[in-house]
Amino acid sequence: MSVDVLSRETAPPPSASTLRLQFRRFRKNHLAMASVWLLALIVLGCFFGPYAFPFTGEDADFDFISAPAHFQWPHLFGTDEFGRDLLVRVLEGGQVSLTIGFLGALVAGVIGVLYGAVAGFVGGRADGLMMRAVEILYGFPYVILVILLSLLFGGGNLALFAAIVFTLWLTPAVIVRAQAQSLARREFIEAARAGGMTGRQIVLEHIVPNCMSVVIVYGSLLVPEVILSESFLSFLGIGIKEPQASWGNLISSGTSAMDSDLRLLLLPGVLLALVLLCLNFIADGLRDAFDPNDR
């Protein structure tokens, strides 16, 4: 055994981190990248578009009641039966729907990831209890929960938001818990313990970052899920209330007028469908880029 251990090894030319490689792969996916740009356009349009108009979505213009889409300034897509500009209302409704979507997904995601990471890492009886609790909550009827929460919070957007988060953090928790469980058995976790790290440090510094690729993919699917449930609840009339607009209640009122004027349904419906499509394509691209089985 005459191997010279002191012959110092030099590193190979630098390569990118896993995360950077994954994003590089994502950028090669044209459909996903187009979706990113289109989604960005819609988001910017919703948040800044209404400022281009001399009125808000709640201002009634009595000279134009139920005006058709004639693509002329200022009522490009016409007005509704109260004389409110349809395009501005849809854009403002988009603000509400998109905000609830992204914020809801973020909050539900953070809660779910932390809960799942702790359960999977701690294991044993605590894990059993935590996951049984999740299963019980899974069994809870969603719509009844929303009604209960609206009573509790006195209605309004907060109740809606709380109800959406309350039901949607469960799935990320289950997904992350499975991932955390397999990570907890890896040797680098043991090395971290030998290095004197506390359980909380291990969860935050090792478990959560290593669940990130799953979380990013799932998170991008969570956003459309939140938007859909907001729309669904608003459609049922227990979500966002008139006169405030959201894509859900716009579609709802559009549906009741669809026999005479399809445009009231089409504009919010098409925008919602576009956003959902974009988010699903993005999620798909992220999954292709991040899935470890694909490497």
Add this chain to the structure above:
Amino acid sequence: MTLLESRNLGVGYRIPGTGLFSAARMLPIVHDLSLTLDPGRTLGVVGESGCGKSTLGRALLRLIVPSDGQVLWQGEDMATIPDLRRRRAEMQIIFQDPVAALDPRMTLAKIVSRPLATFEPNLSRKDARARAVQALEQVGLSADFADRFPHELSGGQAQRVGIARAIVGRPKLIICDEPVSALDVSIQAQVINLLMELQEKMGLALVFISHNLAVVRHISHDVMVMCLGRVVEQAPRSEFYARPLHPYSQALMDAVPEPDPRREKGRVGTALAGELPSVLNPPPGCVFASRCPKATDLCRQTRPELRTVAPGRQAACHFIEA
């Protein structure tokens, strides 16, 4: 002064009971194990897969809480050391799978310097990084490795990073849990020699867990043979390799293949016959009785105690004459 001592150490894992509501049972892995290790010495722990070597290594560091007995660190009971977390700088571990032992999301500098955040909290981030780079250089990796990720490394390089992480807090003991069994033979030699060199420079004590008798012979001062969670023989290295006393040790030695194929072909095989007894339902007698060529009814009924059979040598067998 003794660095590490275990007294009648017992380790078990909790496994779920058979029924839905039955209580968890203890699956005993290590029984009644006593050892001492002096600073700067190497204890080789050998035994077949599943005999409890790795569990012992983790229990010695209290990464697994023992179910029985004590581990003393420099005379202090580990169970009562206040703030053991920070004292872990003195006792480190390296692992069998060198790549799995590194967090894939962290750079090597971060991996190696992270323990310092706990052990030396007053160290600035820059100094911690400098110490990490220094540790990487000590294990033969140049500074340009510092910002690399584990997936860019070979197995041997990854194991060196594991060693760098272990030595960065200036330990007195490193538990080496099969550190070379996942590596190529040529790389094994590099890692073993690196460990021996670090031992000499830093006065490290090593517990070297392996099933490779040749590697243990190269690195150890003393050898301990484990079978089914019990020590069956303990001896200084050269005496042990000159003449293993316990039939189990002899069987392990016999199982090593001969490098020369012609001689290997002519060798009389003494492969062990018989079943390994169940860990959940251990036999009352000697742990090796079911497979031992010399076993008698005495062996099957009465467990032989570990006793001194020659100066400095202990074995657990009824038939070894002192």
